[in-house]
Amino acid sequence: MRGKNPCHLHHDELEAVLYVYQKLRKAEGVKGTITSLSSIFPVEEAQKAAKRVQDAIADRQKELEHLHSFISDNINLVNLVQKLPDELFHDVMVPFGKAAFFPGRLVHSNEFLVLLGEGYYAERTCKQTIEILQRRGKFLESQVESLKANLMDLKAEASFFDATAAEAAEGLVEIREDYVEENPAEKMPKSGLSKPDSSEAENVKLVAEDEEYARIMSRLDELEKEELAAQSANEDDDEEAETDFGCSINQESFDDHFKSLELRSQVLQSKVKTPITTATKEPLGGNFLKQDSSDHPPLKVQFEDSKIHYVPKAYNMEKSEAFGKPLSVSKEKIHAASVSTIEGFKDTVIGHPEVTANYKKVSGDTSSLSGSKTSFDSSKAFTGSIIEHAYNSQTKPAEQTVTSSQSTCSRPTKPVSRFKMQKGGR
Amino acid sequence: MSSSSALRELQHELETKANDLSKLQKEIAKNHQVRKKYTVQLGENELVLKELDLLNEDANVFKLIGPVLVKQDLAEAKANVRKRIDYISAELKRLDGTLQDLEEKQNSKKDAVLKVQQRIQALQAGKAKA
Numbered sequence: 001m002r003g004k005n006p007c008h009l010h011h012d013e014l015e016a017v018l019y020v021y022q023k024l025r026k027a028e029g030v031k032g033t034i035t036s037l038s039s040i041f042p043v044e045e046a047q048k049a050a051k052r053v054q055d056a057i058a059d060r061q062k063e064l065e066h067l068h069s070f071i072s073d074n075i076n077l078v079n080l081v082q083k084l085p086d087e088l089f090h091d092v093m094v095p096f097g098k099a100a101f102f103p104g105r106l107v108h109s110n111e112f113l114v115l116l117g118e119g120y121y122a123e124r125t126c127k128q129t130i131e132i133l134q135r136r137g138k139f140l141e142s143q144v145e146s147l148k149a150n151l152m153d154l155k156a157e158a159s160f161f162d163a164t165a166a167e168a169a170e171g172l173v174e175i176r177e178d179y180v181e182e183n184p185a186e187k188m189p190k191s192g193l194s195k196p197d198s199s200e201a202e203n204v205k206l207v208a209e210d211e212e213y214a215r216i217m218s219r220l221d222e223l224e225k226e227e228l229a230a231q232s233a234n235e236d237d238d239e240e241a242e243t244d245f246g247c248s249i250n251q252e253s254f255d256d257h258f259k260s261l262e263l264r265s266q267v268l269q270s271k272v273k274t275p276i277t278t279a280t281k282e283p284l285g286g287n288f289l290k291q292d293s294s295d296h297p298p299l300k301v302q303f304e305d306s307k308i309h310y311v312p313k314a315y316n317m318e319k320s321e322a323f324g325k326p327l328s329v330s331k332e333k334i335h336a337a338s339v340s341t342i343e344g345f346k347d348t349v350i351g352h353p354e355v356t357a358n359y360k361k362v363s364g365d366t367s368s369l370s371g372s373k374t375s376f377d378s379s380k381a382f383t384g385s386i387i388e389h390a391y392n393s394q395t396k397p398a399e400q401t402v403t404s405s406q407s408t409c410s411r412p413t414k415p416v417s418r419f420k421m422q423k424g425g426r
Numbered sequence: 427m428s429s430s431s432a433l434r435e436l437q438h439e440l441e442t443k444a445n446d447l448s449k450l451q452k453e454i455a456k457n458h459q460v461r462k463k464y465t466v467q468l469g470e471n472e473l474v475l476k477e478l479d480l481l482n483e484d485a486n487v488f489k490l491i492g493p494v495l496v497k498q499d500l501a502e503a504k505a506n507v508r509k510r511i512d513y514i515s516a517e518l519k520r521l522d523g524t525l526q527d528l529e530e531k532q533n534s535k536k537d538a539v540l541k542v543q544q545r546i547q548a549l550q551a552g553k554a555k556a
Binding site: 113116117119120121122123124131132135136 | 467470471473474476477478480481485486487488489490491495498503507510
């Protein structure tokens with residue numbers, strides 16, 4: 001195959017291959033150019049360049065050798081200079097002319113006339129001379145270092161030129177996507193075969209990512225809409241609740257209380273049992289609460305969404321309305337105040353025998369509601385806890401006013417009533 | 427026939443230009459050599475100055491002038507070396523300037539030669555067609 005003219009043979013074969021390749025690339029929509037290496041770097045030129053660099057390397061190498069010889073000379077000289085003053089005089093052969101020597105004696109063995117360069121000499125002692133020589137040695141070493149670095153660079157260059165020349169000589173044809181066209185696309189300075197695969201894979205990945213992204217976004221949109229709807233509903237409820245405080249708020253708050261209790265009851269079931277019995281014994285609290293709960297049905301809709309924000313409000317109202325009223329009525333006889341209210345509640349209970357039934361219905365409704373709307377459950381649970389606090393605080397003023405008269409009675413009433421409610425809810 | 431005479435003229439032009447170019451290149455090479463020599467001398471002088479600075483005031487310094495060593499004052503020697511360094515630096519600068527000048531000339535000459543070559547090729551192509 002590779003006879004005297006390898007380039008030609010290769011070209012004939014390669015042209016066919018390249019044609020096919022180019023077609024493939026075009027089909028992929030990738031712009032690329034195919035340039036034979038020898039057209040960019042003609043074989044001769046590459047070889048010439050390689051040769052030039054090799055020459056430069058040889059020069060540097062020679063210089064390096066020169067420097068090394070200097071260094072070794074310098075070291076020898078230092079050794080010699082160090083030894084000379086050991087003796088008072090040395091017997092030496094003195095060169096005379098070109099080929100003649102005569103015996104002589106080296107005296108003043110600690111006196112040196114050192115050539116500093118540029119025709120300048122200085123009279124120095126042995127020590128001083130050694131110092132000078134050592135400085136010179138350092139200078140030489142630094143030169144060697146720089147030369148070595150230079151040499152490394154040149155060697156790298158030479159290897160590159162050699163490789164290029166060899167490739168060009170082999171008729172190697174490099175398929176190159178042009179530099180400018182390469183960048184906007186992807187990184188693809190690899191081989192032609194692996195590239196399309198990777199790009200396709202990337203495309204697929206991108207598409208998948210897009211789809212996923214779209215899905216996520218749509219889901220987010222949905223959620224946002226739901227949230228908005230819920231908010232608007234809340235606002236509506238809020239307004240409603242505020243319009244008819246009188247009866248509704250009280251109940252509302254109790255509703256909330258209920259729910260919380262309902263939820264809590266799951267946890268507290270064991271505890272619940274004992275208070276229930278006491279509650280039955282003391283119908284006051286139970287009645288009181290039952291009465292409230294009896295007003296439940298109209299409220300159901302509201303309380304669905306009744307939430308934490310207006311709970312405190314509701315309780316404020318509760319304080320004033322639920323307890324303020326009875327208190328104001330019976331201000332003359334504080335002692336009787338609570339009793340009267342209780343009685344009033346009793347009356348209502350008596351007056352409405354179906355109260356308990358209603359209550360149960362309501363509780364059933366609430367439970368069903370809570371069951372159907374799980375998303376509200378969490379909020380309910382939350383409300384519950386808050387309400388309990390509010391409730392306790394609420395009880396305090398009531399107690400303050402009432403305890404004086406019926407502390408024994410009212411105190412157990414409150415917690416008991418709560419559990420009572422729970423019982424009813426269950 | 428006019429085309430062939432034009433061709434001959436062009437070839438002549440090319441020859442002269444190529445000669446000019448080679449002359450320029452020689453000059454540049456010479457410049458490089460001189461530069462190298464001066465840089466070496468500069469380095470040597472700097473070394474000498476360093477050593478002279480390290481010498482004691484009362485050290486004996488000699489200068490080799492021809493075959494004889496002439497004793498010199500240290501301060502004088504230092505001043506001489508400094509002067510020499512200054513001179514060499516100035517010379518190097520001058521050489522840099524001339525080198526740039528020469529390279530510019532060389533580039534323009536190269537361009538001119540290329541143009542002439544192209545014209546010759548065009549003429550030859552025209553001739554081949556005709």
